[in-house]
Amino acid sequence: MNADPVLSCRHLVKVFGSGHTAVRAVDDVSLDVRPGELVLVMGPSGSGKTTLLSMLGALLRPTSGQVLIDGVDATALEERRLPAIRATRVGFVFQAFNLLEALTVEENVLFPARLVRGGVEAARPRADSLLARLGLEGRRDKLPRTLSGGEKQRVAIARALINAPPLILADEPTGNLDSSNGQAVMMILHDIARDEGRAVVMVTHDERVEEVADRILWLEDGALRDRRAETHAWAVDPVCGMRVDEWTAAISRVHEGVRYVFCSERCLERFQDDPAAYVELKQSPVTPVDGEDD
Amino acid sequence: MWYWGFKSLLSQPLALLASVLAAAAAFLLVLLFEAVYAGESRQIVAYVENSPADVWVMQRGVSNMHMATSYVSDWKATEVARVAGVARVDGILYLNTVVAAGSARWFAYVVGLDPGATRAGPWAMASGRALPRAGEAVVPEAFAAMSGLRLGDPLRIADGEFAVVGFSKGTFSMANSVIFVARTDLEDLMSSLDILSFLLVEAESGVDAAALAARIERQVDKVTAVPARQFVSNDRRMAMQMGVETIALMTVIGGALATLLVAFTCYSLVARQRRELAVAKALGVRSGALYAAVMAQAGAVTVASLALATLLAAAVIPVVASLVPQVSLALTGQSVARLAAAGVVVAVLAGLWPARQVARVDPASVFQS
Numbered sequence: 198m199n200a201d202p203v204l205s206c207r208h209l210v211k212v213f214g215s216g217h218t219a220v221r222a223v224d225d226v227s228l229d230v231r232p233g234e235l236v237l238v239m240g241p242s243g244s245g246k247t248t249l250l251s252m253l254g255a256l257l258r259p260t261s262g263q264v265l266i267d268g269v270d271a272t273a274l275e276e277r278r279l280p281a282i283r284a285t286r287v288g289f290v291f292q293a294f295n296l297l298e299a300l301t302v303e304e305n306v307l308f309p310a311r312l313v314r315g316g317v318e319a320a321r322p323r324a325d326s327l328l329a330r331l332g333l334e335g336r337r338d339k340l341p342r343t344l345s346g347g348e349k350q351r352v353a354i355a356r357a358l359i360n361a362p363p364l365i366l367a368d369e370p371t372g373n374l375d376s377s378n379g380q381a382v383m384m385i386l387h388d389i390a391r392d393e394g395r396a397v398v399m400v401t402h403d404e405r406v407e408e409v410a411d412r413i414l415w416l417e418d419g420a421l422r423d424r425r426a427e428t429h430a431w432a433v434d435p436v437c438g439m440r441v442d443e444w445t446a447a448i449s450r451v452h453e454g455v456r457y458v459f460c461s462e463r464c465l466e467r468f469q470d471d472p473a474a475y476v477e478l479k480q481s482p483v484t485p486v487d488g489e490d491d
Numbered sequence: 492m493w494y495w496g497f498k499s500l501l502s503q504p505l506a507l508l509a510s511v512l513a514a515a516a517a518f519l520l521v522l523l524f525e526a527v528y529a530g531e532s533r534q535i536v537a538y539v540e541n542s543p544a545d546v547w548v549m550q551r552g553v554s555n556m557h558m559a560t561s562y563v564s565d566w567k568a569t570e571v572a573r574v575a576g577v578a579r580v581d582g583i584l585y586l587n588t589v590v591a592a593g594s595a596r597w598f599a600y601v602v603g604l605d606p607g608a609t610r611a612g613p614w615a616m617a618s619g620r621a622l623p624r625a626g627e628a629v630v631p632e633a634f635a636a637m638s639g640l641r642l643g644d645p646l647r648i649a650d651g652e653f654a655v656v657g658f659s660k661g662t663f664s665m666a667n668s669v670i671f672v673a674r675t676d677l678e679d680l681m682s683s684l685d686i687l688s689f690l691l692v693e694a695e696s697g698v699d700a701a702a703l704a705a706r707i708e709r710q711v712d713k714v715t716a717v718p719a720r721q722f723v724s725n726d727r728r729m730a731m732q733m734g735v736e737t738i739a740l741m742t743v744i745g746g747a748l749a750t751l752l753v754a755f756t757c758y759s760l761v762a763r764q765r766r767e768l769a770v771a772k773a774l775g776v777r778s779g780a781l782y783a784a785v786m787a788q789a790g791a792v793t794v795a796s797l798a799l800a801t802l803l804a805a806a807v808i809p810v811v812a813s814l815v816p817q818v819s820l821a822l823t824g825q826s827v828a829r830l831a832a833a834g835v836v837v838a839v840l841a842g843l844w845p846a847r848q849v850a851r852v853d854p855a856s857v858f859q860s
């Protein structure tokens with residue numbers, strides 16, 4: 198892992214809005230990802246993962262900071278130069294697959310090749326190879342609507358790889374897949390990093406993925422933090438008593454210096470109506486426990 | 492990107508068909524207006540166009556026949572006949588008036604012919620005699636069909652009554668039909684003697700019409716002489732001027748309607764494709780290429796609509812012409828070319844609205860599930 202980083206960002210900040218309504222979605226994030234690395238970005242909902250991924254993929258301008266993709270400072274480039282960077286140096290895989298519905302599997306895979314030198318004809322052998330490798334040879338003339346979720350995601354991966362970009366950015370790639378298809382997609386992305394030496398950055402909530410990742414980054418409130426050793430930090434919703442993973446919980450409130458997490462907005466509203474009732478009667482200290490234990 | 496644009500368009504065949512049909516209906520409306528205009532314009536000059544004169548001579552200051560009044564003393568026909576290079580002169584008397592047959596009434600050119608003036612009479616006959624004698628009239632076949640006239644039936648022209656002796660072809664239009672009577676009868680109706688309206692001059696072989704016209708104007712007092720080609724052109728211009736504003740307005744309305752329909756089609760297409768456009772942008776497609784794709788879609792809808800409208804017009808016009816013979820329709824290459832040029836404007840205008848949408852698509856929105 199001594200090679201130059203494929204992806205490097207320094208002091209990346211993204212602020213939405215201004216004044217009192219300003220939200221610091223990403224707060225001073227710096228990271229390097231080297232060829233062959235599979236890096237996971239995890240964190241609670243609303244922690245800024247997608248915003249970070251958008252900036253890493255040159256889809257969103259940071260408020261401040263720098264993003265280097267394969268040595269090119271994307272933050273310093275004019276807007277009109279960014280499409281070429283995305284076309285040649287970044288491959289995207291999305292949770293919702295995002296295939297172009299009017300095009301066949303093969304045309305979808307070859308779509309990014311239209312944007313680079315050589316075009317479709319030069320990319321056709323690579324498309325054949327990718328389709329074969331991803332088990333899509335028999336589906337090349339099918340339209341996306343006729344494919345299963347797993348097949349769609351494999352098409353999306355082939356599309357992301359067609360221009361051989363050094364960096365793959367994946368947003369919840371297993372989010373819409375069942376267990377076995379999710380596992381298969383994960384192994385494909387893992388192999389892409391290991392066998393082809395590409396850097397893969399993946400935003401996910403899927404705990405199964407952790408096993409194949411080289412690194413796991415924990416993003417919380419827009420900033421990278423150390424992740425605790427435990428797999429989960431279970432807490433109890435003080436209103437309904439339901440067990441909630443404190444790290445991924447989207448709804449929380451700090452009351453008298455103690456952070457409480459909730460299973461739903463409804464529980465939060467009840468809590469806010471009369472915090473004392475729940476704190477005195479049902480306060481549950483945040484107690485990290487093993488994943489499967491009570 | 493054009494390929495993707497076209498495939499996207501074709502992937503929703505029903506929506507595409509509905510849009511093409513709607514836009515084609517608007518274009519068809521424009522073509523039909525143009526066809527009526529062209530047909531009527533052509534019919535208005537049918538008489539002067541089909542007369543075999545090389546030079547037309549008329550009262551000084553008059554330069555056309557349609558809606559014009561011209562008086563030339565008949566002795567000037569003799570003077571004109573003496574001009575070098577003139578082979579023959581036929582005089583006609585001419586009146587714009589209303590004719591009635593039963594309950595049908597129509598505006599018409601009434602042309603009074605001398606007994607020997609066969610060349611100034613109808614150029615094609617459906618039935619009956621071409622040259623009327625005193626008390627007789629030759630009327631357009633279409634007029635007879637509309638009013639139920641048969642040979643021998645009475646016809647009223649101003650306050651005179653005539654017997655129909657012939658049905659002519661190609662002499663009817665909504666604006667003016669041509670009815671032929673004897674010159675003496677028309678003189679009675681007009682209460683004027685020894686007067687002609689126009690002299691149809693035939694030049695001797697090899698004589699230039701323009702030079703002959705100039706010579707006639709020099710040698711015969713107070714007349715205007717115009718070469719036939721120029722005379723037809725003057726008449727057509729006059730006829731066109733009379734309807735051009737209306738037709739232009741109709742064309743603009745039809746064109747605007749087509750623009751709105753094509754624009755709405757492309758707008759809904761872009762709205763439906765918003766996510767895919769964001770994906771394309773995220774994958775590295777430049778906005779310019781996406782604009783081109785949207786413009787190509789607008790262009791394709793416009794071309795398909797224009798082609799369909801032209802085919803429909805070509806099929807509908809003969810049917811309308813046979814069902815409604817009083818309407819003169821002509822689908823001209825000029826009309827189709829003009830509509831095609833308007834189609835380019837329609838496609839560009841229709842593409843602007845959705846293109847604005849394309850510009851607003853945020854590529855980062857691809858991460859929203």
